[in-house]
Amino acid sequence: MKLAGQHEVSTAVASGDVVPDARGRAGAGSRRLVVLTTQVVAVAVILGLWQLLSGRVIATFLISNPADVFKKLADLLQTSAMWQNISTTVQELVVGYALGVVGGALVGWALGAVRFAGSVFEPIINGVNGIPKIALAPVFLLWFGLGIWSKVAQASMVVFFVMFYNVYMGMRSVPKPLTDVVHVMGASRRYVVRKVIFPSLAVPIFAGLKAGVPFAMIGVIVGEFVAADKGVGYYVLEATQQYDAAGLFAGIVIMVVMVLIGLTIVNAFQRRVLRWQRD
Template identity: 45%
Template sequence: MSAVTATDSPSTVVITERKTDWRQSQVVLVLLRVVVIAVALGLWQVLSGPVLPEYAVSKPSEVAGALGDMLGSASGWNDIRATVIEVAAGFGLGVLLGAVVGLVLGSFPLLGRVLEPLIAAFNGIPKIALAPLFLLFFGIGAWSKITIAMIGPAFVMFYNVYLGLRLRERELVEIVQVMGGRRHHLLVYVTIPTLAAPFFAALKTGGPLAILGVIGAEFIASTEGIGHGLFTSAMNLDAATEFAGLMVLITMTLILNGTLTWLDKLALRRLGLTPRRRPTTDGA
């Protein structure tokens, strides 16, 4: 911990100590996670063969070799690039579609009451069951995967935005209107702060759904992509390559979730919606 000078106020000392404790707790948390992963990999390596069938679970050393082969080949990077493009396009279009529909139906209550049950009924259809239909419309190219990837994020974003608008505090809206506020004032001071948290919650929920949609569609019919590689590895009983592809998917999910979490914190901080810590003094 940094040295405390005589000119430091009690509140400064407390804040410094809290920052130091927080950093130490974060380091300990990361170390514990590393230990858990190391133990799991060690058990996997030891138990594969004597206890677990090696043809089904392979070994971490073999998975590492398969992952190196995948990342060292042009075909492996082509599969990764195809899946990343499909996930990014499907996720972005799904978020845009869900947000627009949610804003429109939330702004017009009668239209929302008419269409919301129909949207709920369509949402009840398993998304993967729609894959063959989209394949008939768009073929086995990228657009069929992008369309399937759109569905999950679109529904999640729609419900978060739609319900967020419905749950706006009516009293706050009336206060802004009484004070002479126009539509853009309601948007800036009421709607955006109200929808910020549900919007970013929908983003973090919809990201994995977009990945799931793309991988499922690549399983059904595709000529490239990580899902295509996983399906081929499963058919060839190549467990090492199968787990290598799963490692790539996990990495993609972590990167996407980390990026969305960072954007969430940045946006909420810019909007002034993050809780502020009040400095405490000794004897307070």
């Protein structure tokens, strides 16, 4: 298609139009390396201090030491009992997280989309959120029993609020000029939701997804502490009661690794979806 008069206006990108592009990319790589090295050194120093103080300044049965923890961890991972604990906790985590995320996002969306519903229910949700959620653990135990479901309930409860607030606030801060401009072009409501509102929620949704991972872990472990016969939290409690500090810390290491794996998955997903935010 040939458009008339295009030669008259095809002014090349003028002097004022500077593209903010990949500046200093070469320096970024070496700076990363320095940061990484420093991090490794910092962790090594902390572990070294722990090893040194243990048994000399603080009793070993209280804080164990990195070498023992590492050995205990290696031993534990050979046992099928520990893998059963891990598998139980992972199930509780995944189901609880999923339910909390979906529930929080749906309610956040609904209350954000319908202004009236938002003004009615937001204060009520704030009130419920005011309950210290740990206090509900016995209630969930009563309702859902000893198995995974009391832990799922506890985790999803915590994650729900994290997700709800992110999506709800996200809905309220969809830039109106953006929806206006697309609206003036003749877009239907459905188009605006699909192409403007939904993408603009991507950032708060990912904020909620990320914050939700450690919160889900807190929920699950609290549930397991209150009453359980399986799970990493259950194992940690057992180890503590037997003054097995190495076991206790090994359990904690496993929890941390789980959270990090969860965050890695969310981050990988985010990098794909939020491509437009990257350099």
